[in-house]
Amino acid sequence: MIVTTKELFKAAYGKYAIGAYNINNLEQAMGLFRGCVDSQAPFIIQISKGARSYTHKIMLEGLIRSADQVFPDAIFAVHLDHGDEETCYDCINSGFYSSVMIDASAESFEKNVEITKRVVDAAHKKGIVVEAELGQLGGVEEHVQVDEANAKLTDPKQAAEFVKQTGCDSLACAIGTSHGAFKFSGSQGLHFDVLEQIQKVLPNFPLVMHGSSSVPQDEVARINAAGGKLAGAKGVDPTQFKRAAELGVTKINIDTDGRLVWTRVHREYFLEHPEGFDLRPVGKIFMAEYAKFIEQKNNYLGSNNQIDAVRKILSK
Ligand code: G3H
Ligand code: 13P
Ligand code: ZN
Numbered sequence: 001m002i003v004t005t006k007e008l009f010k011a012a013y014g015k016y017a018i019g020a021y022n023i024n025n026l027e028q029a030m031g032l033f034r035g036c037v038d039s040q041a042p043f044i045i046q047i048s049k050g051a052r053s054y055t056h057k058i059m060l061e062g063l064i065r066s067a068d069q070v071f072p073d074a075i076f077a078v079h080l081d082h083g084d085e086e087t088c089y090d091c092i093n094s095g096f097y098s099s100v101m102i103d104a105s106a107e108s109f110e111k112n113v114e115i116t117k118r119v120v121d122a123a124h125k126k127g128i129v130v131e132a133e134l135g136q137l138g139g140v141e142e143h144v145q146v147d148e149a150n151a152k153l154t155d156p157k158q159a160a161e162f163v164k165q166t167g168c169d170s171l172a173c174a175i176g177t178s179h180g181a182f183k184f185s186g187s188q189g190l191h192f193d194v195l196e197q198i199q200k201v202l203p204n205f206p207l208v209m210h211g212s213s214s215v216p217q218d219e220v221a222r223i224n225a226a227g228g229k230l231a232g233a234k235g236v237d238p239t240q241f242k243r244a245a246e247l248g249v250t251k252i253n254i255d256t257d258g259r260l261v262w263t264r265v266h267r268e269y270f271l272e273h274p275e276g277f278d279l280r281p282v283g284k285i286f287m288a289e290y291a292k293f294i295e296q297k298n299n300y301l302g303s304n305n306q307i308d309a310v311r312k313i314l315s316k
Contacts, residue, residue: 002068003314004098004129005077006169008042009206009250011310016302017209017245020044021294022081022255024051028262029063031287033071035294039304043074043294044099044251046081061096075310079131081253088119092128101172105133109158116166124167131251134162135174137211138183156197163202170206170251173198177211181220181233181256190240192247199248206250213256214238219264226267238300245302252301261293262286 008018019036023029023045036043047060064078079099080091091097100123104115116132123130135154154173163171176191177183198207215235223230241252269282276282298304 001072001075001314002078002098003042003075003310004127005044005079005131005206005251006129007314008044008075008077008310009170011042011306011313012245012250012303013204013206014246014248016306017241017249017252018042018044018303019294019297019301020046020079020081020208020251020253021258021297022046022048022051022253023060023063024054026063027283027287028258028290029067030070031290032294033067033074034287035291036076036298037071037074038291039295039298040307041298041301041303041305042076042307042310043298043303044077044079046079046253046255047097048081048255049083049087051081052087057090057094061094064096073307075307075314083119085115085119088130089122092119092123092126095126097128099129099131099169101131101133102168103133103172105136105172105174109134109162113162113165116162116168120167120169129169131170131172131208132162132166132168133172133174133208133210134159137174138178153191153194154198156194156201159198160201163205170208171198171202172208172210175209177209177236179211179256181213181215181230181235181260183211183213183215183236184234190236190244192243195244195247195249202248205248207248208251208253209244209249210253212236212241212252213254213260215256215260219257219260222264223260223267226264226271228263228267238297241300242302254297257297258290258293261289265289 077098082103088100102119104112136152213235265286
């Protein structure tokens, strides 16, 4: 069942975070739904602009609608990840997305407010909720190139003003993470002090943590042992998710770790089966491994076994 993130956040706030997982194809969709249904977790499907153009945006919609039929117990939101203004309107008008992210974080504060407010007005008219972003993550975001050295953490005072002026429904904050597999070069980590200050000025307001893949070292080692070259890849400690959730983070974005599962499964399979050329045996292994990975993530997020509580809220 497709719901808005608003309903999911109401159930989760202060207790756990909802996993927001990027998908691009059928195998990821099957693994994601299987993993969330098996762990009884509500979830968010994220679709990036790149994912929409990988095959065709209509293909992804069709996949998700079909997965909804195959897994009738699933409860999830469909969310545009890192949208520009034009893509937000396309998703709002599609009648399919329940949530969009407008990412104007590379703009000045005033311009970010202006663009976000326009998207919020258009989305709210159709009952669609909006995530916005303030501050800049390190690494590379779809259309936003940010040097890690210049990454700017979210200013708590600005955050309160931004939410007031835009009317957005949730806020992606920069608290030290970055996208991709190379987040930390040394002992850096999450800035819980900044998160605490943001929660103080925005009590009960859902916050979002992007760039939250953990880049498990055993996964990286297996990829490298099977011919990969991912030296020095490092991510967020997943045992910190629950602390972040207590401080108001209700949505945690994970994409890179899923790509690592894909890379490991395919590298190992073809190393062990140099004669192989059938896509299905390896596809089957990937779907099962992806489902297992999703279950593990949901356990860290605390969203496992929460589906009944969400169903109760929805039935009120
Ligand atoms: O933050 C970006 C997400 O990981 C999506 O990546 O734009 O390559 O689909 P993508
Ligand atoms: P990762 O690259 O850490 O998986 O972050 C994904 C993300 O923030 C998508 O918006
Ligand atoms: Zn992101």
